[in-house]
Amino acid sequence: METQNNQLNYIEDTQGRWGIFAWIFSTDHKRIGILYLISITTFFLLAALMGGLMRLELIAPGETIMDAQTYNGLFTVHGIIMIFLVVIPGLGAVFGNFFLPIMIGARDVAFPRLNLFSWWIYMAGAILAVYSQFAGDGPPDTGWTFYAPYSTESGTNVVAAVFAAFVLGFSSILTGLNFIVTIHRMRAPGMTWFKMPLFPWSLYATAWIQVLATPIVGITLMMIVAERLFQIGFFDPALGGDPILYQHLFWIYSHPAVYIMILPAMGVITEIIPTFAKKSIFGYKAIALSSVAIAAVGYFVWGHHMYTSGMSGTARWFFSFLTFIVAIPSAIKVFNWVATMYKGSIDARTPFLYAATFIFLFMIGGLTGLVLGSLATDVHVHDTSFVVAHFHYIIFGGMGFAFFAAIHYWWPKMFGKMYNERVANIAWLITFVGFNVLYFPLFVIGIQGMPRRYFDYLPEFHAGHLISTIGAFILLSGLFLMIINIYRAKKHVTPAGDNPWGGVTLEWQVPSPPPTLNFDEIPTITKSPYSFEK
Amino acid sequence: MEEHRDDIGSRMGMWIFIFTELLLFGGLFLVYAIYRADYSAEFHTAAHELNAFIGALNTVILLVSSATVAMAITAVQKENKKLALILVAITLLMALFFLVNKYFEWGHKIHLGIYPGSELLTKLERGELLFFGLYYFMTGLHGFHIVVGMILLTVVFFKIKSGAINAGSFVLLENGGLYWHLVDLIWIFLFPLLYLLT
Amino acid sequence: MENHEHEPHENHITSYTTLAKVLIGLLFLTFITVAVTGIHLGPLTVAVALIIACVKGGIVLTWFMHLKFELPVFRYMVLGVFLLFALIIIVTFFDYAFR
Numbered sequence: 001m002e003t004q005n006n007q008l009n010y011i012e013d014t015q016g017r018w019g020i021f022a023w024i025f026s027t028d029h030k031r032i033g034i035l036y037l038i039s040i041t042t043f044f045l046l047a048a049l050m051g052g053l054m055r056l057e058l059i060a061p062g063e064t065i066m067d068a069q070t071y072n073g074l075f076t077v078h079g080i081i082m083i084f085l086v087v088i089p090g091l092g093a094v095f096g097n098f099f100l101p102i103m104i105g106a107r108d109v110a111f112p113r114l115n116l117f118s119w120w121i122y123m124a125g126a127i128l129a130v131y132s133q134f135a136g137d138g139p140p141d142t143g144w145t146f147y148a149p150y151s152t153e154s155g156t157n158v159v160a161a162v163f164a165a166f167v168l169g170f171s172s173i174l175t176g177l178n179f180i181v182t183i184h185r186m187r188a189p190g191m192t193w194f195k196m197p198l199f200p201w202s203l204y205a206t207a208w209i210q211v212l213a214t215p216i217v218g219i220t221l222m223m224i225v226a227e228r229l230f231q232i233g234f235f236d237p238a239l240g241g242d243p244i245l246y247q248h249l250f251w252i253y254s255h256p257a258v259y260i261m262i263l264p265a266m267g268v269i270t271e272i273i274p275t276f277a278k279k280s281i282f283g284y285k286a287i288a289l290s291s292v293a294i295a296a297v298g299y300f301v302w303g304h305h306m307y308t309s310g311m312s313g314t315a316r317w318f319f320s321f322l323t324f325i326v327a328i329p330s331a332i333k334v335f336n337w338v339a340t341m342y343k344g345s346i347d348a349r350t351p352f353l354y355a356a357t358f359i360f361l362f363m364i365g366g367l368t369g370l371v372l373g374s375l376a377t378d379v380h381v382h383d384t385s386f387v388v389a390h391f392h393y394i395i396f397g398g399m400g401f402a403f404f405a406a407i408h409y410w411w412p413k414m415f416g417k418m419y420n421e422r423v424a425n426i427a428w429l430i431t432f433v434g435f436n437v438l439y440f441p442l443f444v445i446g447i448q449g450m451p452r453r454y455f456d457y458l459p460e461f462h463a464g465h466l467i468s469t470i471g472a473f474i475l476l477s478g479l480f481l482m483i484i485n486i487y488r489a490k491k492h493v494t495p496a497g498d499n500p501w502g503g504v505t506l507e508w509q510v511p512s513p514p515p516t517l518n519f520d521e522i523p524t525i526t527k528s529p530y531s532f533e534k
Numbered sequence: 535m536e537e538h539r540d541d542i543g544s545r546m547g548m549w550i551f552i553f554t555e556l557l558l559f560g561g562l563f564l565v566y567a568i569y570r571a572d573y574s575a576e577f578h579t580a581a582h583e584l585n586a587f588i589g590a591l592n593t594v595i596l597l598v599s600s601a602t603v604a605m606a607i608t609a610v611q612k613e614n615k616k617l618a619l620i621l622v623a624i625t626l627l628m629a630l631f632f633l634v635n636k637y638f639e640w641g642h643k644i645h646l647g648i649y650p651g652s653e654l655l656t657k658l659e660r661g662e663l664l665f666f667g668l669y670y671f672m673t674g675l676h677g678f679h680i681v682v683g684m685i686l687l688t689v690v691f692f693k694i695k696s697g698a699i700n701a702g703s704f705v706l707l708e709n710g711g712l713y714w715h716l717v718d719l720i721w722i723f724l725f726p727l728l729y730l731l732t
Numbered sequence: 733m734e735n736h737e738h739e740p741h742e743n744h745i746t747s748y749t750t751l752a753k754v755l756i757g758l759l760f761l762t763f764i765t766v767a768v769t770g771i772h773l774g775p776l777t778v779a780v781a782l783i784i785a786c787v788k789g790g791i792v793l794t795w796f797m798h799l800k801f802e803l804p805v806f807r808y809m810v811l812g813v814f815l816l817f818a819l820i821i822i823v824t825f826f827d828y829a830f831r
């Protein structure tokens with residue numbers, strides 16, 4: 001491959017395509033990453049706005065700005081968009097696409113055209129998801145979980161929404177497939193498995209979950225469609241079916257899906273901490289293997305969503321036991337991050353602040369998860385706003401803040417420009433405060449008995465809801481400040497430089513923005529990825 | 535950009551795709567297992583309606599077609615283009631036979647009034663209803679995969695003909711073959727579970 | 733390109749006779765399964781049918797799907813997937829078997 005004289009970076013190099021076509025038809029993994037970044041940010045803002053509307057409805061008891069049916073539609077749509085369009089593809093599709101090949105010393109993913117195809121499928125699924133909200137008999141009102149019999153009997157537009165989830169799952173599968181083959185086949189010479197950086201490791205574990213769990217929900221959703229169209233009776237007790245079986249099938253995918261969200265987030269944090277502590281990662285192998293352990297054990301804990309469903313006692317203790325087991329590899333990672341920072345010379349720049357916030361919020365989410373994972377306490381808080389707070393701490397506080405960390409960490413590499421760090425830090429503070437003010441009260445009123453998915457509530461929960469709604473608006477303003485600040489980075493004249501943070505993984509050794517083929521010459525790897533000593 | 539060729543990588547990609555297909559059907563096998571455990575007697579009665587002979591015949595058809603597509607790879611490797619084309623054509627023909635059989639099988643049942651949502655079916659025992667629901671869903675999805683496999687192998691056929699698939703580069707044929715074997719593999723399990731319950 | 737895994741014998745050719753023998757074996761096993769259902773083995777019937785199906789599946793995987801001649805990693809992956817599926821069934825039955 002002759003690349004010696006190729007000085008164009010991937011943004012300048014349109015490969016002869018015009019305007020937007022240079023993006024939507026490009027098979028360059030970096031351009032595809034940017035496509036995902038734009039689409040995911042758009043859907044994130046849309047669903048965040050819906051969340052804001054729901055919070056506004058809950059600012060006071062009684063009907064405030066919408067009726068119950070609208071509220072049901074809104075939390076369903078908020079869930080579908082956030083889960084299937086934002087957090088599941090999230091880090092893998094954006095930063096995995098952009099950085100996986102560079103970090104392992106490859107020119108692209110294994111199947112570049114399939115990669116582009118995944119994005120197109122993603123967009124098709126996204127359009128279907130949005131369509132399901134506006135066409136037919138009203139937005140689906142089942143919640144994103146599509147539980148039978150709601151989903152088999154609801155008169156709303158369930159089929160389109162379910163089909164959208166199916167299509168999006170397909171996109172997720174193809175991305176996972178691509179990453180597995182890329183990691184197996186395209187690592188640079190000398191990069192053995194244990195010389196591979198840890199973000200790729202987390203993507204590898206994630207990719208297997210994507211490939212092995214998604215088909216189960218795919219077929220389950222197809223069964224829902226068949227049930228609605230042909231009265232087959234898979235999940236309808238009147239026809240002999242078992243609605244609890246639906247819950248099993250759904251959570252066989254949807255619990256591992258939580259790891260599709262959180263594993264790459266952990267990978268991002270593992271990249272950021274050593275760079276800003278200026279120290280090699282502590283316990284490299286433990287972190288790498290704990291990703292795999294989380295993926296493997298995490299596959300068999302799905303039943304902890306079903307303690308109150310009427311599942312057998314044996315299954316209950318089994319799932320509870322495994323849920324506690326899976327907390328171990330997660331905790332291993334946390335200890336390793338802390339140990340990495342210990343006695344390091346910490347440079348608390350913006351990405352580090354977000355990464356540290358991740359650890360803090362993830363801890364709260366993880367520990368409250370154990371409350372939900374144990375049988376007796378779960379019965380008390382099941383289906384209350386405690387659960388809502390817990391999974392927002394994990395998904396938003398975890399995956400979301402990892403995403404913010406990643407964007408602040410890698411933005412100068414992706415676009416060659418640095419954002420205003422002072423503003424970024426202010427935005428960090430606002431989002432951090434807003435997040436906790438929004439979600440922490442939900443733990444409290446959840447324990448007191450506030451059910452989830454209700455558009456109305458008893459007066460005793462008013463204070464909690466009011467504080468929470470205020471937090472929502474603090475958070476939203478922080479988010480807008482953050483996004484505007486990042487966007488304005490393009491106005492900066494001075495380039496960010498190839499290595500603004502002093503990182504040591506491969507992506508910091510190529511120009512910013514990287515050239516189309518990433519490397520003039522594929523490097524040969526001889527050292528561990530985090531050796532700061534020269 | 536000049537794309538490098540990595541046949542092992544391509545096959546690995548195909549295998550991973552096959553895993554997703556296996557688990558897609560896996561979900562259905564799980565549902566089957568649970569309802570069969572719950573309603574074993576009714577599954578037995580319902581399975582009497584199925585024609586084990588047609589099921590066995592279709593098994594033989596798929597096994598033979600699997601062998602021919604595997605032999606087509608050998609033929610391409612030995613640079614026997616004509617034989618390779620004949621073998622892929624036989625595979626496609628077999629696939630067609632399979633679908634014709636399925637058509638008559640389904641048609642007969644629908645004629646008897648056994649189909650999802652039919653009046654007769656709702657009067658049957660719950661377990662029998664579920665059995666037929668599963669029967670239609672599983673064989674229907676499998677039939678859909680047969681059609682996809684046929685499209686894939688048709689493409690392969692023309693690529694062999696044009697010489698795009700040759701002794702030096704035949705990973706597409708291998709992957710098409712892998713997909714076809716997957717279809718066979720699933721049927722190997724569907725056949726005893728649906729037809730041989732009596 | 734940049735591979736570390738040991739490359740297999742890329743040009744392995746499975747002979748026509750091997751494939752024909754495999755086919756005959758598979759047809760024979762099909763015949764057995766059908767024949768066995770005639771004998772009343774009670775609850776064992778399903779076990780026998782499934783065991784034979786697994787053997788047939790194994791044969792298809794090994795020869796028709798060339799697993800025998802692939803890198804070991806392919807075999808580990810396939811094994812892992814079947815193990816995973818078996819575990820999913822077992823774990824789900826922790827619920828249904830003890831209701």
Ligand SMILES: [Cu+2]
Binds near residue numbers: 254258302304305
């Ligand atoms: Cu879970």
